Amino acid sequence: MLSAINPITKLAACLLWMGESILIFDTRFQVACILVPAIALVVFNRTSPLVLLGLMIPFGLFGFGFLTTTLFFQKESEFALQVVGESVFASSAFSAGITLFLRAIACGMISAFFALTTDPNMAIRSLMISLRLPARIGYSLFAAMQLVPDLAAEAQQMRLARAMRFGRRPRRIPGPLEVFGLLIPLLAFAIRRAGRTAIAMEARGLAPAGPRTVMNAPTFAWCDSIFAAMAAAILGLCALLAVTV
Amino acid sequence: MTNAPCLPEAASAAGWDAVCVRYPFERQDSVGPVTLDIRVGERLLLLGPSGSGKSTLLLTLTGLIPRSIPADLGGNVRLHGSDTSAREPWGWATDVAQYFQDADQTLCGMCVEDEIAFALENRNVPAPQIVDAVASVMTQVGIPDGWRRRRTSTLSGGERQLVALAATLIQDASLFIADEPTAHLAPQAADRLHDLLLAKKDHQTILIVDHRLDGLVGSIDRVAVLGPDGTIIADGDPRTVFREKRELLASCGIWCPVSSTLDKALGEAGMASARAPLSIAEALAHLDPSVASPSEIARAKPVVDAFVASCRGASERPSMDTAPIAELVGADCAPFLGPVVLRGINLAVHEGEVLGILGPNGAGKSTLGVSLAGLLLPKKGTRKGAIGGFAFQRPENQFLTGSVKDEIDSALPKDMDVEEKQRQTQSALEAWKLTGLAHRHPFTLSQGQKRRLALATLTVSERWPLLVLDEPTAGLDAHGVSVLADEIRGLRRANRALAIITHDMDFALRICTRCVIVGEGRILADGSPDELLFDQVLLKRARLAEPSCGPARRWLERVSSC
Numbered sequence: 001m002l003s004a005i006n007p008i009t010k011l012a013a014c015l016l017w018m019g020e021s022i023l024i025f026d027t028r029f030q031v032a033c034i035l036v037p038a039i040a041l042v043v044f045n046r047t048s049p050l051v052l053l054g055l056m057i058p059f060g061l062f063g064f065g066f067l068t069t070t071l072f073f074q075k076e077s078e079f080a081l082q083v084v085g086e087s088v089f090a091s092s093a094f095s096a097g098i099t100l101f102l103r104a105i106a107c108g109m110i111s112a113f114f115a116l117t118t119d120p121n122m123a124i125r126s127l128m129i130s131l132r133l134p135a136r137i138g139y140s141l142f143a144a145m146q147l148v149p150d151l152a153a154e155a156q157q158m159r160l161a162r163a164m165r166f167g168r169r170p171r172r173i174p175g176p177l178e179v180f181g182l183l184i185p186l187l188a189f190a191i192r193r194a195g196r197t198a199i200a201m202e203a204r205g206l207a208p209a210g211p212r213t214v215m216n217a218p219t220f221a222w223c224d225s226i227f228a229a230m231a232a233a234i235l236g237l238c239a240l241l242a243v244t245v
Numbered sequence: 246m247t248n249a250p251c252l253p254e255a256a257s258a259a260g261w262d263a264v265c266v267r268y269p270f271e272r273q274d275s276v277g278p279v280t281l282d283i284r285v286g287e288r289l290l291l292l293g294p295s296g297s298g299k300s301t302l303l304l305t306l307t308g309l310i311p312r313s314i315p316a317d318l319g320g321n322v323r324l325h326g327s328d329t330s331a332r333e334p335w336g337w338a339t340d341v342a343q344y345f346q347d348a349d350q351t352l353c354g355m356c357v358e359d360e361i362a363f364a365l366e367n368r369n370v371p372a373p374q375i376v377d378a379v380a381s382v383m384t385q386v387g388i389p390d391g392w393r394r395r396r397t398s399t400l401s402g403g404e405r406q407l408v409a410l411a412a413t414l415i416q417d418a419s420l421f422i423a424d425e426p427t428a429h430l431a432p433q434a435a436d437r438l439h440d441l442l443l444a445k446k447d448h449q450t451i452l453i454v455d456h457r458l459d460g461l462v463g464s465i466d467r468v469a470v471l472g473p474d475g476t477i478i479a480d481g482d483p484r485t486v487f488r489e490k491r492e493l494l495a496s497c498g499i500w501c502p503v504s505s506t507l508d509k510a511l512g513e514a515g516m517a518s519a520r521a522p523l524s525i526a527e528a529l530a531h532l533d534p535s536v537a538s539p540s541e542i543a544r545a546k547p548v549v550d551a552f553v554a555s556c557r558g559a560s561e562r563p564s565m566d567t568a569p570i571a572e573l574v575g576a577d578c579a580p581f582l583g584p585v586v587l588r589g590i591n592l593a594v595h596e597g598e599v600l601g602i603l604g605p606n607g608a609g610k611s612t613l614g615v616s617l618a619g620l621l622l623p624k625k626g627t628r629k630g631a632i633g634g635f636a637f638q639r640p641e642n643q644f645l646t647g648s649v650k651d652e653i654d655s656a657l658p659k660d661m662d663v664e665e666k667q668r669q670t671q672s673a674l675e676a677w678k679l680t681g682l683a684h685r686h687p688f689t690l691s692q693g694q695k696r697r698l699a700l701a702t703l704t705v706s707e708r709w710p711l712l713v714l715d716e717p718t719a720g721l722d723a724h725g726v727s728v729l730a731d732e733i734r735g736l737r738r739a740n741r742a743l744a745i746i747t748h749d750m751d752f753a754l755r756i757c758t759r760c761v762i763v764g765e766g767r768i769l770a771d772g773s774p775d776e777l778l779f780d781q782v783l784l785k786r787a788r789l790a791e792p793s794c795g796p797a798r799r800w801l802e803r804v805s806s807c
Contacts, residue, residue, distance in 0.1 A: 142355075157637065157639075157642040160620045161637060161643035161645070164618070164634055164635050165643075165656070169619065196349055199350060200345070200350055202313060202333075202335045203307065203309065203334065203338065203345075204338055204364040204416070205338025205416075206363075207335050210369070213366045213371065215376075
């Protein structure tokens with residue numbers, strides 16, 4: 001359902017929510033910024049809550065850094081708190097840390113909402129049609145986005161090859177040494193892959209300028225208006241409650 | 246047959262004048278000097294051993310070398326009478342369709358439908374025309390409609406190759422360049438693509454590099470052969486080249502059609518056909534029992550018998566009394582994080598056995614191979630036995646070090662004596678013709694050289710009691726396949742077990758002691774190569790084709806019954 005919405009509409013809504021999340025320094029508002037997209041993903045996109053929890057781990061670790069900094073290094077964190085518009089004297093260190101922690105997760109959840117409901121191919125095509133994004137930049141972005149699943153598949157092949165050399169099955173979850181050992185080969189793969197994709201596109205006539213047809217580009221429909229209106233309304237309501245209550 | 250001589254006045258479609266290419270940091274040219282001209286409407290087959298520079302030469306045609314791939318280019322390259330440098334490489338896409346050796350070099354990572362439409366989108370063709378063209382080319386190539394929204398990276402190697410071909414065929418360019426288009430394709434798909442590529446269209450010029458010659462050479466107008474030093478060593482009509490230069494080609498490790506072997510044997514017996522044959526049927530046409538005298542047939546019979554026997558190899562089955570080296574029992578096999586593709590597999594490999602795993606593209610052969618090697622546990626059922634070695638379809642996946650020599654070194658046991666290690670490494674380098682490349686980075690090798698290195702690392706050590714080789718002959722020249730066959734025989738004599746996933750039916754017949762045919766989510770048949778590879782009903786069901794010596798076998802049956 002959510003994937004049927006035009007990527008441009010979703011991108012605009014997500015940027016708006018992320019902007020508000022940065023501007024409104026309130027714990028309850030940050031919680032709303034986490035819960036609303038998460039509930040939408042679970043209900044309308046059938047995303048497993050476990051997947052969401054897993055995806056939030058890196059954002060949680062990042063936010064945890066803010067929390068510990070605020071709690072244990074209050075003096076040193078003064079500058080950081082000033083930057084985010086909050087004075088350490090105006091709220092307790094703990095609540096400031098918690099808000100920063102939640103803000104990191106909120107930004108992560110909003111990003112996950114966009115990523116999990118949007119086909120990168122459609123997003124790029126939509127950007128090229130609606131925002132006149134040049135094809136060369138569009139397809140470069142597309143290739144970069146496609147690299148992520150390809151890297152995962154390549155890493156798996158490499159893990160199989162390495163496991164074979166060591167005469168054992170690959171572990172379900174790779175250890176830190178194994179991950180470190182894969183970094184350089186994967187980087188080399190990414191560089192090779194980027195080169196190959198560039199050659200493949202050039203050989204099939206992708207020109208830096210000039211008109212081109214864009215097939216299967218998403219169009220705007222009534223569901224975009226409903227989504228945009230609902231996203232703005234819920235955001236407005238949450239912001240109002242955070243500021244006034 | 247369409248081996249009509251080209252008219253001398255035909256215009257040039259493409260040409261190289263004293264072209265040589267040297268990659269950065271290399272001491273010698275990778276190819277050249279080459280002077281070669283392709284005439285409009287001509288179908289030219291370019292042959293050469295691995296590493297002779299065939300792919301490099303093709304990349305110079307639209308200026309990808311040196312504009313996109315850095316290299317020093319000497320001489321002149323012409324396309325349709327203009328210097329290649331007159332346009333950017335993308336500017337030639339309306340006139341030249343390029344199918345690269347590695348399907349991943351042709352595909353951009355989109356879903357199948359978008360991938361095929363990409364070239365026409367770039368030409369600003371109206372959307373309704375693109376929709377029609379995509380549907381038409383998908384039907385031609387045999388791509389199921391259900392693949393339209395699948396990402397190409399989720400397809401098997403052979404399936405990707407089909408999509409890459411469709412993506413280039415849709416360009417309908419006046420010059421079509423195909424670099425090993427059938428390397429990973431099942432026999433029936435390869436035959437269909439040969440037909441599709443070589444269907445005569447007015448003024449369409451075809452330049453093709455392929456090792457799979459049977460079924461292809463009959464439609465070729467001219468053959469040009471690059472020698473190991475990257476220069477042209479033969480050029481002419483295929484009938485003449487394969488009869489008169491056969492010894493030269495064989496000495497350079499270059500593939501010849503199987504029919505040329507039979508032609509040579511018949512020639513030695515004074516029974517060769519007047520016209521050099523390009524297929525077994527042609528080689529035996531003058532010996533058909535309806536036209537040849539009994540004495541001629543009697544003279545030819547031992548020759549044909551010996552030819553069929555040489556194609557069959559030694560296929561006696563080893564004893565099955567010993568405990569299997571690896572066994573799958575009631576196994577449901579699935580790729581990592583993927584759905585189950587094969588169900589209820591019961592398969593055992595014994596010592597001294599060479600098991601052929603055959604089947605159409607996307608049947609799950611590689612998944613079966615990885616499961617048999619023990620690198621992936623089956624989703625259901627069990628797998629017994631020690632972990633086996635696995636030669637990946639893309640050899641790059643298994644390279645771990647920075648040089649060819651180190652790659653082989655690292656495959657040997659760590660506790661091996663240094664001198665012994667050096668000796669064995671040197672021996673493997675020589676056996677696999679990698680001596681001059683010992684200090685090169687594995688990723689800088691040609692596809693054939695990469696394949697040889699991957700196989701060398703697996704066969705050099707006795708670490709694995711079972712070796713599973715996934716399409717080991719893809720991209721290899723005749724010498725590489727001959728070395729591989731010798732290695733397999735040696736390993737078999739040493740009582741190691743091997744499983745070979747292949748689309749090369751001739752290789753399977755020559756080397757395997759037993760075959761399984763995979764399809765429809767299970768093992769369709771299990772038996773001796775002689776029994777399975779000539780079973781027309783089974784082959785049709787599994788979308789395979791009989792080995793190229795099939796017509797000779799049938800000739801022998803007819804002659805015996807007369």
